[in-house]
Amino acid sequence: xxxxxxxxxxxxxxxxxxxxxxxxxxxxxxxxxxxxxxxxxxxxxxxxxxxxxxxxxxxxxxxxxxxxxxxxxxxxxxxxxxxxxxxxxxxxxxxxxxxxxxxxxxxxxxxxxxxxxxxxxxxxxxxxxxxxxxxxxxxxxxxxxxxxxxxxxxxxxxxxxxxxxxxxxxxxxxxxxxxxxxxxxxxxxxxxxxxxxxxxxxxxxxxxxxxxxxxxxxxxxxxxxxxxxxxxxxxxxxxxxxxxxxxxxxxxxxxxxxxxxxxxxxxxxxxxxxxxxxxxxxxxxxxxxxxxxxxxxxxxxxxxxxxxxxxxxxxxxxxxxxxxxxxxxxxxxxxxxxxxxxxxxxxxxxxxxxxxxxxxxxxxxxxxxxxxxxxxxxxxxxxxxxxxxxxxxxxxxxxxxxxxxxxxxxxxxxxxxxxxxxxxxxxxxxxxxxxxxxxxxxxxxxxxxxxxxxxxxxxxxxxxxxxxxxxxxxxxxxxxxxxxxxxxxxxxxxxxxxxxxxxxxxxxxxxxxxxxxxxxxxxxxxxxxxxxxxxxxxxxxxxxxxxxxxxxxxxxxxxxxxxxxxxxxxxxxxxxxxxxxxxxx
Amino acid sequence: xxxxxxxxxxxxxxxxxxxxxxxxxxxxxxxxxxxxxxxxxxxxxxxxxxxxxxxxxxxxxxxxxxxxxxxxxxxxxxxxxxxxxxxxxxxxxxxxxxxxxxxxxxxxxxxxxxxxxxxxxxxxxxxxxxxxxxxxxxxxxxxxxxxx
Numbered sequence: 098x099x100x101x102x103x104x105x106x107x108x109x110x111x112x113x114x115x116x117x118x119x120x121x122x123x124x125x126x127x128x129x130x131x132x133x134x135x136x137x138x139x140x141x142x143x144x145x146x147x148x149x150x151x152x153x154x155x156x157x158x159x160x161x162x163x164x165x166x167x168x169x170x171x172x173x174x175x176x177x178x179x180x181x182x183x184x185x186x187x188x189x190x191x192x193x194x195x196x197x198x199x200x201x202x203x204x205x206x207x208x209x210x211x212x213x214x215x216x217x218x219x220x221x222x223x224x225x226x227x228x229x230x231x232x233x234x235x236x237x238x239x240x241x242x243x244x245x246x247x248x249x250x251x252x253x254x255x256x257x258x259x260x261x262x263x264x265x266x267x268x269x270x271x272x273x274x275x276x277x278x279x280x281x282x283x284x285x286x287x288x289x290x291x292x293x294x295x296x297x298x299x300x301x302x303x304x305x306x307x308x309x310x311x312x313x314x315x316x317x318x319x320x321x322x323x324x325x326x327x328x329x330x331x332x333x334x335x336x337x338x339x340x341x342x343x344x345x346x347x348x349x350x351x352x353x354x355x356x357x358x359x360x361x362x363x364x365x366x367x368x369x370x371x372x373x374x375x376x377x378x379x380x381x382x383x384x385x386x387x388x389x390x391x392x393x394x395x396x397x398x399x400x401x402x403x404x405x406x407x408x409x410x411x412x413x414x415x416x417x418x419x420x421x422x423x424x425x426x427x428x429x430x431x432x433x434x435x436x437x438x439x440x441x442x443x444x445x446x447x448x449x450x451x452x453x454x455x456x457x458x459x460x461x462x463x464x465x466x467x468x469x470x471x472x473x474x475x476x477x478x479x480x481x482x483x484x485x486x487x488x489x490x491x492x493x494x495x496x497x498x499x500x501x502x503x504x505x506x507x508x509x510x511x512x513x514x515x516x517x518x519x520x521x522x523x524x525x526x527x528x529x530x531x532x533x534x535x536x537x538x539x540x541x542x543x544x545x546x547x548x549x550x551x552x553x554x555x556x557x558x559x560x561x562x563x564x565x566x567x568x569x570x571x572x573x574x575x576x577x578x579x580x581x582x583x584x585x586x587x588x589x590x591x592x593x594x595x596x597x598x599x600x601x602x603x604x605x606x607x608x609x610x611x612x613x614x615x616x617x618x619x620x621x622x623x624x625x626x627x628x629x630x631x632x633x634x635x636x637x638x639x640x641x642x643x644x645x646x647x648x649x650x651x652x653x654x655x656x657x658x659x660x661x662x663x664x665x666x667x668x669x670x671x672x673x674x675x676x677x678x679x680x681x682x
Numbered sequence: 683x684x685x686x687x688x689x690x691x692x693x694x695x696x697x698x699x700x701x702x703x704x705x706x707x708x709x710x711x712x713x714x715x716x717x718x719x720x721x722x723x724x725x726x727x728x729x730x731x732x733x734x735x736x737x738x739x740x741x742x743x744x745x746x747x748x749x750x751x752x753x754x755x756x757x758x759x760x761x762x763x764x765x766x767x768x769x770x771x772x773x774x775x776x777x778x779x780x781x782x783x784x785x786x787x788x789x790x791x792x793x794x795x796x797x798x799x800x801x802x803x804x805x806x807x808x809x810x811x812x813x814x815x816x817x818x819x820x821x822x823x824x825x826x827x828x829x830x
Contacts, residue, residue, distance in 0.1 A: 380722035389807055389818045390725035400723065412722045429722040452719040604744070604762035604794050612794060614762050 118145045118172075120192050120203035123301035123312050125273070129290060129663070131670050132185040132209040133678025134320060135368065137312035138178040140164075140192055141304050145172045147197030155191050169304050177312070183209035184678060210667060211676050218674030219523035219652045220476035222317075223467070223512045225258075226287075226341055227505050228280055229487030229498070231531020231642050232267075235259070237495070238502035240536060240579055241571055245558045256503075257510040258526045258645075263653030266646040270530050270662045273302065277639055280487065281352040283529035283662055284344030288316040290666035298340065298358075299348045308350035309357055309366060317666055317675075318345045318478045319370045324677045328373040328424060328473040332462045334435040334501070335484030336379025337362070341529060345480055346370050355382045356393050363399065363406065373424055374469050374479070376417070376462040378431035390432055403427045409469075414457040422469035430456045437485050437497035438504040439573060443566050444597040458568075459483060460508040467515060476521075481508055490532040491636040493602050495581045496573050496595035498534075503570055516650035523672050524649040525656065527665065531642035533584030540578040540593050546622025549593055550580045583637045587611050587628040590618040603635050611635045708740040708800055713760035713778050716819060725818060727805055735805040739821065741780060742798045742829045745790075753790040755783045755810075758799055758821070781817035785824065796829040 121141045124130065138161075140154060154161045154176060164176040174194075192203045227234070235258065243253040254260075270278040273292040282293035289299055291314050300311035321327040331342040338347075338358040347358040348367045357366055359382040364371035381392040383399035404410050408427040411417045417428055431453050435441065440449040441456055457465075463481050470477035483505030489497035509526050516522040539556030541549045551557060559579050561571035573595055580593055589602035590613045603611035610632035613625055630638065646665070648656040652672020660668070711734060718728040746757035758780040782799050784790055801823035809816045 380724075384722075384724055386816075387807065388724035389727065390720065391807075392816075432720055432722055432724070452721055601762060605746070605792070606794055608792060615794070616762055 117198065117201040118194055118196055119143045120194065120201060121302070122190060122192060122203055122205045123303070124205070124207055124291065124314075125301070126205035127207075128205075129208045129210060129667070130183055131290065131320070131667070131675070131677060132211045133182050133324075133676065134209075134289075135180050135182050135313075135315040137301070137314075138164075138176075138181040138190075139301060139303055139312040140176040142174045142192075142194055142201070143172060143304070145174060145194070145196045149174050149194060149196055151195040153191075153193040157188055158191075161190070169306075173304070175304070179313075182678065183207060185209050185211040210670075211678070212671050212674055214676075215652075215672075215674040217520075217651055219650070219672045220521040221471070221478070221519065221523070222669055222673065223463075223479045223481065223515070223522065223524045224287075224669070225481045225483070225505060225509055225512070225524070225526040226284065227483045227486050227502060227526070227528045228335075228341055229490045229530060229532050229639070230483065230502060230505075230528035230644070231534070231640070232645050233534050233536070233642070234486065234490070234498065234502060234528075234532065235645050237534060237536045237579065237581060238499045238506070240559060241499055241561045242503055242506070244560070244562055247558045250558075256506045257513065258506050258647055261513065262647040262649055264646075264648035264656035266648075266656045267659050268527060268644045268646050268662050268665065269659065270641070270644060273297075277641055278530040278662070279340070279639060280529050281340035281344070284341045285314075285316075286662045287527070287529070287665045288318065288344045289314040290663045292663060294350070296352050297350045298343050298352055300350055303350075305350075308354055309348070311348070311350045313348040313368060315368060316344065316346060317669055318480075319368055320677045321476065321478050321673070321675070322370045323368075324675075324680045325475050326473070327476040327478060328470045329370070329477065330372060330374025330376075330426075330466050330470050330479045331482070332374075332376045332459070332466050332479065333378075333482035333484040334459060334504075335377065335482065335488065336382065336431075336434050337375060337377035337429070338379055338382045339484060341482045341484060342375075342377060342480065345372060345478075356395070359383055359393075359399060360397070363403070373473075373477075374422075374426045374466045376426065376428040376430070376457075376466055378429065378433055378435050380412075380429040380432050383429060399427075400429070413455040414461065415455055417457050417461065417465055420465065422465065424469055424472045426465065426469040428457075428462070428465075434488060435485060437489060438500045438570075439497055439595070442568060442570070443500075443572060446597050448598045458507070459504045460511050463508040464511055467512075471519075481505075481512075483508075487530075487532070490534060490583075491638075492599075493583050493586060493589065493637050494595065494599065495534060495583075497599070500570065500573070507568070513649050520651055522650050523652045523669070525646065525665070525669070526648075527646040528644040529662075530639040531644055532637060533640045533642075534581060535584065536579050536581055538580035540580045542576055542578060542594075544622075546592065546624055548622070556580075585630055585638050585640065586626065587613075587630050587632070587634050587636065588625065589613045589628065590620070590623040590625050592617065592620050592623045594620075594622075596620075601635070605635075606632075609633055708738045709734055711739045711741050711803070713741070713743065713780075716778055716780075727818075731803075731805055731819065734803050737803055738801065738824075739803045740798060740800045741821065742796060743780070745793055745797060746779065753784065753792060754788075755781060756790055756792075758782050758797070762794070779817075779819075781815070781820045782826070783820060783822050784826070785822075790823075790826050793828070798825075798827055798829040799823050800825040
């Protein structure tokens with residue numbers, strides 16, 4: 098008899114679960130937030146049977162007020178509470194729904210963290226993100242920049258990124274919906290402490306059709322501006338509305354909402370907090386549709402509008418260096434991405450530069466941004482992205498990618514100097530995800546193709562730096578280089594060499610697949626490699642490999658060990674002694 | 683007298699048509715000749731491009747990864763091109779591209795080979811109603827063939 102009762106109970110439980118409505122709650126179960134951090138709370142019920150007869154939504158046992166109820170379709174119901182926040186501590190949100198099939202329940206737990214008031218807290222944060230700059234990328238850049246002493250095999254030194262730090266960590270990455278991160282969700286995790294979907298910026302998942310209406314999560318930059326009145330800015334070598342810069346204050350399910358992201362930078366949409374300093378490429382999202390080259394679908398002219406809003410506008414290196422910025426600075430230096438450092442500083446090929454022959458270096462933009470932002474005595478948050486590292490790792494163009502790491506390193510050197518003379522400044526250097534790049538040998542440039550690769554002792558030591566460019570950087574042209582490859586590739590032709598005029602590794606086969614670029618395959622020594630990615634992959638891809646993190650200045654001791662990318666957000670808040678629920682705007 | 687002028691008119695047209703058939707009236711146009719400059723404030727069409735607006739031109743390039751399987755139009759690029767789906771949700775097109783529109787009822791075969799396009803040039807910002815694709819320079823193709 099007891100066995101029969103157990104069987105009936107098990108059957109009832111099974112049927113109960115089969116009939117129950119599905120309930121999703123955001124913030125998701127297990128989310129950690131900063132106490133006082135704003136977010137849009139959203140509850141979505143689907144597969145409701147018949148009518149929704151009753152519901153009860155409680156936070157820590159108390160009915161939750163202010164919920165807006167909607168329905169996206171038959172058998173669905175949603176509740177939204179925009180601009181919610183939590184007090185410090187553990188919280189439980191419970192949802193109980195009754196439909197024709199009975200009651201469905203869902204319970205999630207959240208942790209709202211608060212920070213100790215520090216005797217010495219950071220007021221300013223400069224966050225460097227080398228896009229795609231995993232440990233191996235950084236390692237390859239150091240080998241090029243510093244090399245080894247051939248007398249004893251000792252390395253000649255470290256990059257600026259790797260020297261004189263007060264904290265160092267290895268960072269694991271991932272997305273809400275995949276263990277491989279993309280730039281949008283990884284940067285969002287760093288800025289909000291939440292896991293975010295691939296291609297999404299600072300929003301939780303939802304069943305909404307409008308990508309801009311998704312439940313938003315407040316970023317650290319937005320909070321610092323809202324609560325402390327700090328200034329916020331972004332500097333990058335990519336087009337300005339790209340994922341990493343957009344992680345400062347953009348909120349959308351689709352990182353490709355470029356026009357809306359450009360508008361959010363000026364305080365339109367999102368939570369409405371504008372950026373004070375913007376220096377980047379990609380003017381096509383800021384000029385009106387009627388102008389040839391624009392990517393906008395309306396007549397907004399942000400170059401003209403920005404000046405009415407009090408921004409100093411600059412469009413060349415000369416203008417930037419001559420500018421005496423007030424607290425608002427807006428610079429557009431290319432219609433699209435910057436060409437790589439090697440294109441701008443070394444090769445200077447007209448095919449790569451076009452009319453853009455007067456562009457600033459990343460370290461110059463960083464310095465100018467800090468000059469403008471530091472006019473605000475309430476502090477600042479600046480993100481500096483070495484954005485083209487990733488964009489050249491994707492097509493396996495490692496020389497362009499690695500020299501852009503060196504450009505980032507020079508910018509970090511400047512920021513370290515700033516932090517040394519401004520002891521209220523925290524400098525962090527990290528990445529958003531890695532690529533499958535690896536240095537596995539030396540390369541003898543007097544030979545061609547595979548014949549030039551030397552492994553183990555045959556690799557000898559690279560001779561980069563025997564010739565230097567005007568900035569004192571090693572030239573790529575040397576007798577002994579490094580042999581570099583990628584673990585994840587499409588079919589492509591390998592030559593082990595860079596090329597002054599960029600070429601894609603693959604071209605479309607016209608049927609949804611990609612084949613090795615025949616122009617590359619014709620180069621001396623080129624040999625075809627069979628890829629290991631699906632044939633519809635045109636390029637290399639991000640990896641699950643961990644990333645480096647180095648911290649300098651006040652609060653840098655909070656960054657250590659093996660941490661998840663979401664933890665970077667909480668450690669920055671810790672270093673800032675930041676408690677948005679306590680500090681009154 | 684009027685009849686004579688009309689005949690002369692038709693004769694002139696026939697003469698132009700003859701040259702067009704021989705391929706002599708098609709001006710060759712290079713990718714590097716499309717724009718006089720590209721600045722942060724936008725793209726400036728070159729005097730040569732503007733002078734050829736409405737005329738028959740010949741361009742050589744590569745077919746970009748097609749946006750749809752049936753190619754009643756495609757994008758002609760200066761160099762072989764692959765898009766990067768994970769870098770960005772929108773294709774990062776280079777600025778120097780030309781939209782090629784096939785004659786009504788005709789389609790092009792997807793190809794990875796270098797191609798030559800002959801047709802009427804149209805210059806100016808135009809949005810395709812069905813795809814939302816915005817183009818600056820278009821060729822209404824008469825012929826699409828493998829380049830020699």
